[in-house]
Amino acid sequence: MTVLDSFQDHDGFDAIIMGRENVPYHFAFTRTDKHQAGKAPTKENLLVFYLPDHAEWENAVERMKATGFVPVSAFNPYWDKKGVTFEDPDGYRIVLQQTDWAP
Template sequence: MEMCKLRVARPTRSLATVVRFYREGLGFELVGGFEDHAGFDGVMLGQVGTPYHLEFTVERGHEAPRAPSPDHLLVLYVSRREEWDARVRRMVQAGFHPVRSHNPYWDVYGKTFEDPDGYRVVLYQGEWTR
C-alpha cells in the first residue's frame, strides 16, 4: 500500500510569530507558501525526508481564535536521547520554554512547548511503536 502524505492545516493569529516558533525552535523548514489566495496568506513548514508538513494560514480581516484547550497537541517522537536533548536545547535557546502538560503522561518522557496561538507541541523522548 502506498504511503500517504499528511498536511495539518490551521489558522494562526500571526504568520511571523508562528513561523519563528516552528523554524527557529523546532527546526522546520519553509517548504511553500502563498499570498492573497482568495483572501488567505499561508506558509507550509516541514522537515526533509518526512511525509508530513504543517500549513498555517491567516485570513485577511479576521483574527484566528487561540487553541480551544491546552490538550490540543502535536507530538513529535524522538527516539535517540542525544537528538531529543538537542531539540529541547534548541527550543530554549530560541526563547521557548517548557510548560507543564495538561495531561501529566506527556511530562514523564517529554517536554511540552506552547506555540504563539496556544497550541502545544510535545517533544517525546522515545520510540513510536505502533
C-alpha cells in the same frame, strides 16, 4: 492518514491516534469526561514528535529553549514522564517525546 491506534481510560483520557506508518509523528485526538474541551487551542491540542535518540531529543529541546520557548507542564501528565511540552504565543502546543512510538 490512517488510524494507527486508540485507547480508552488512560488516566481518564480516551484517544484515537492518526498518522502514517513508519513516521515519527502522529495526531492524537483525545477526550475526557473530567472537563469540557472547549475550542482550539486547548492544552490537549498537541503535535507530538517522537525522538528516540537521547542526544537528538536533548538537542531539539535545547534548540526550542534557545529560540525563546519555555517548557510548560502538560495537561495530561503522561507527556511529562518522557517528554517536554512547549506552547506557542497562540496557545498551541508541541511535545518533544524522548521515546519511540509504536501502536
